[in-house]
Amino acid sequence: MFEPGSRSKQVSTFMLPEDEAAFDEALGPAIADLGQWETHDQLARSITLHDSLPVAMRHNGTQAFLRLLDGDGGTVGPLIQYLHTSVVTTDEAVLATTDGRHRATAERPEAMSPGRLAFKWFPEDEADCVRRDFVLLAGMAWKALQAVTSPHIETVAGKPLRRYRVGPAAKAWALGRPGFQLHDYALRLRIRPGMPPNVRGASGHRSR
Incomplete structure (x- = not known):
């Protein structure tokens, strides 16, 4: 039985399109008959359904x-919102997969800012079946995200931050730029030193 009031959850994510595809691959089979991705056109006030997160x-x-x-x-x-990671770069491969939205310049150097996976809802406003199934859907989404990302983010002072997740493609990209810092507004972050770019070892087990 849910008590009155809102329920919410949020995790900040550093993910490139390859990481989004891995997330969708981990989540898709579990939610095939339960949920689907959609995008909203605010001007037309329309909703478009999509078969996968990358398509969306x-x-x-x-x-x-x-x-x-x-x-x-x-x-x-x-709604469970997935907001994309913002990347400012001259890396043509990354620009090609992100529609070239943010090209680095002398005045605007390379940077990466997190997106998020988040929801806020009021259980008492929903039907019993929605309350039951949304808990399942959210649990599957967070489980899939944890399976394909790692918590290897810390402040530049070395304090680990568990509310962030980073995908292997984003991690490898950042680690390939010595001294590169991640940004979350005024907060400056980095990949934890000594952490490999992949979240899966040769045996297929995830590192934590």
């Missing part, structure tokens, strides 16, 4: 929302 991100470029499927082929219930 190519359509919108900035964010997508994971929602429960209803019995009529649409979506229902609270």
Whole structure:
């Protein structure tokens, strides 16, 4: 039984398109009959459903929302937002996969700022079936994210920060730039020294 009031959860994410694809691959089979990604056109006030997160991100470029499927082929219930990582770079490969939105210049050096996976909802406002299934959907989304990312983020002073997750492609990209710092507004971050770029070892087990 849910008590009145909101429930929320958020994790900041450093992920390149390859990491988004890995997240979708880990999550997709689990939610095949439960949820689907959608994007919103605010001007047209329309919703477009997508078969995968990468497809949704190519359509919108900035964010997508994971929602429960209803019995009529649409979506229902609270939103789980996926907001993309912002990258400023001259790396042509990264620019090609992010539509070249943020090209570094002499005045605007290379940088990477986190996106997020987040939700906020009011259980008492939802039907019993939505309350039950949204808890499942959110749990699957966070489990999949943890499976394909790692918590290897810390402040430049060396304090570990558990509310951040980084994908292997984003980690390798950042580690390939000596002295590169990640940004979250005024907060300056870095990959924890000594951490390899991959979250999976040769045996297939994740490192934590």
